[in-house]
Amino acid sequence: MPSVIRIKNLPKKKLATNTKEPVFVVTSSGCWECISHGLKNGYANIFGGGHRFMWSLWNKKEIPDGMVVRHKCDNSKCCNPHHLEIGTQYDNVQDAVKRGRRNPARGSQLPQFGKIARNARPVIQLTMDGEFVSKHPNGYVDGFSASKIHSTCKGKQSQHKGYKWVYEEDYIIGGNNSCK
Structure with a gap:
């Protein structure tokens, strides 16, 4: 049976918008996939974006302006902070091209x-x-x-x-x- 992770004692301002505490199942690759909140566009729908929320919570800071949270594991459902990193949208698109999820061809x-x-x-x-x-x-x-x-x-x-x-x-x- 896979491991389950519960995130407790969330900041009160976060709980004010959503009273449900996130619950994750840990996959064999170490990804934390949210099972307590539905998916929106392939991402855990926790406070607007599970991976973004978890990166900010884990690193105790907001995502810098103009930056995005990228998945090193290439699993959009993953919220494991060790699988996440900050980068630009250009970096994110290049990741998708390298992983074969986006066609770089034009014209x-x-x-x-x-x-x-x-x-x-x-x-x-x-x-x-x-x-x-x-x-x-x-x-x-x-x-x-x-x-x-x-x-x-x-x-x-x-x-x-x-x-x-x-x-x-x-x-x-x-x-x-x-x-x-």
Whole structure:
């Protein structure tokens, strides 16, 4: 049978918002998973965030502004203070990428890009003066918003990131390529 940990004598201001004292079961990996409070977004729902609460309680200080509490064990249910550390949101995202829980790919590297490319219309990138810059056969350009490019092609906006954009079928070589 797994061990159970009860947290007693919580600070009175904490108990004022939630009278239920946290109870944890200790897993074989040493994680403390809360069984007394429900989960919210995969985290123990103790005073707004079990892992954040336990880090603050254990370290006797508030989480510094701009910092997050990260799980060294990669178990979002874990509230064991020895499995928690402070870091930036960037650090937290990098942890997720390294552990295979987040796809670092962007733009044309995304798995769904092939589907987008098959359904996209070719676009022409122009300077603000209407001079040809380049053609993009799949309607997608790294570093540019595909939806804004297509909004420009449809005449909903005049430019995107300093360029005019037109659908290939609307492009007139040497002609007036102003937005519709």
